[in-house]
Amino acid sequence: MPEMRRRGLLIILSSPSGAGKSSLAKRLMAWDATMRFSVSATTRAPRSGEVDGRDYYFKSREGFEEMVAAGEMLEHAEVFGNLYGTPRAPVEARLAEGHDVILDIDWQGGQQVRRSVLAQDVVSIFILPPTIADLEARLRMRAQDSDEVIAGRMAKSRDEISHWGEYDYVVVNRDLEISEAELRVILQAERARAVRQPGLTEFVRGLNREFEN
Numbered sequence: 366m367p368e369m370r371r372r373g374l375l376i377i378l379s380s381p382s383g384a385g386k387s388s389l390a391k392r393l394m395a396w397d398a399t400m401r402f403s404v405s406a407t408t409r410a411p412r413s414g415e416v417d418g419r420d421y422y423f424k425s426r427e428g429f430e431e432m433v434a435a436g437e438m439l440e441h442a443e444v445f446g447n448l449y450g451t452p453r454a455p456v457e458a459r460l461a462e463g464h465d466v467i468l469d470i471d472w473q474g475g476q477q478v479r480r481s482v483l484a485q486d487v488v489s490i491f492i493l494p495p496t497i498a499d500l501e502a503r504l505r506m507r508a509q510d511s512d513e514v515i516a517g518r519m520a521k522s523r524d525e526i527s528h529w530g531e532y533d534y535v536v537v538n539r540d541l542e543i544s545e546a547e548l549r550v551i552l553q554a555e556r557a558r559a560v561r562q563p564g565l566t567e568f569v570r571g572l573n574r575e576f577e578n
C-alpha cells in the first residue's frame with residue numbers, strides 16, 4: 366500500500382469575540398488528537414487560567430515587534446488595542462508533517478494568510494452568533510473580561526461580522542454540539558478533496574497493477 370500522507374489543512378477560524386471559536390477549536394482537537402492549535406503571540410495580558418506557551422506566547426510590545434522585524438510572523442494585526450500574531454515556523458512544520466493546524470485569528474490575519482505562500486492549504490470558516498444578545502451574554506458568561514473590555518469587543522463585533530463573505534464556510538453557533546458536527550463534516554470533505562491527496566496517483570497505479578495480474 367503506497368503512502369497516502371497528505372499535507373495538513375490550515376484551518377482559519379474567525380468570529381466576533383465570544384461567538385465560540387476557542388470552544389469549537391478545543392472540541393475539534395478532542396475529536397481528532399492529530400490536529401494542532403497554532404499558539405499566537407500577543408501583547409495582551411494573560412487571563413486567569415491562561416498558560417504562556419499553551420494559550421498564547423505573552424510578549425512585550427518590543428519582543429513582539431522584534432519577531433515581526435525578523436520575519437518570524439506568518440501574519441500579525443492589532444486587535445482591540447493589542448498586537449496578535451501567528452509564529453510562522455511551527456505552522457509550516459506541522460503542515461509538512463501532515464497535521465491539520467487551527468488558527469484562531471481575526472479577519473485581518475485571515476486576509477494575510479489567504480495571500481501567503483500557504484494559501485493552497487487554507488480552509489477558512491467564519492463563526493456567527495445566533496443573535497447579538499447571545500454574543501454579549503456569552504462574553505459576560507465567560508467572565509474573563511472587565512465591563513470596559515466587553516463593551517470594546519461588542520463595539521468591534523459589527524466590523525468583524527462584516528467580513529463573513531471572505532470565508533469558505535460560515536457556521537451559525539447556536540448549539541455547540543451541532544456546530545462541532547458541522548465543522549467535522551467540513552473538515553472531512555476538505556480532507557477528501559482530490560487535490561489534497563498527492564498519494565492518489567500512486568494508489569491508483571497500485572489498483573491498475575491488480576487489474577494486470
Ligand code: GDP
Pocket residue numbers: 379381382383386387405406409440441442443444445449450451452469470471472473474
Ligand atoms: P477572543 O476573540 O475572545 O478569542 O479574543 P482573543 O484575545 O483571543 O483574540 C483577540 C483578537 O486577536 C481576535 O480577533 C483574534 O482573532 C485575534 N488574534 C488572535 N491571535 C492572533 C494572531 O496570531 N494574529 C492576528 N493577526 N490576530 C490574532
Ligand code: ADP
Pocket residue numbers: 380381382383384385386387388389503504506507538539540541
Ligand atoms: P471566542 O473564542 O470566539 O471569543 P469562546 O469560545 O471563548 O469564544 O466562547 C465564549 C463563551 O460562550 C464561553 O463561555 C463559551 O463557553 C460560550 N459558548 C460558546 N458557544 C456557545 C453555544 N453554542 N451556546 C452557549 N454558550 C456558548
Ligand code: 5GP
Pocket residue numbers: 378379380381382386405406409440441442444449450451469470471472473474475
Ligand atoms: P482574545 O484576546 O479574546 O484571546 O482574542 C481576541 C481576538 O484576537 C480573537 O478574535 C482572536 O481570534 C484574535 N487572535 C488571536 N490570535 C490571533 C493571531 O495570531 N492573529 C490574529 N490576526 N488574530 C488573532
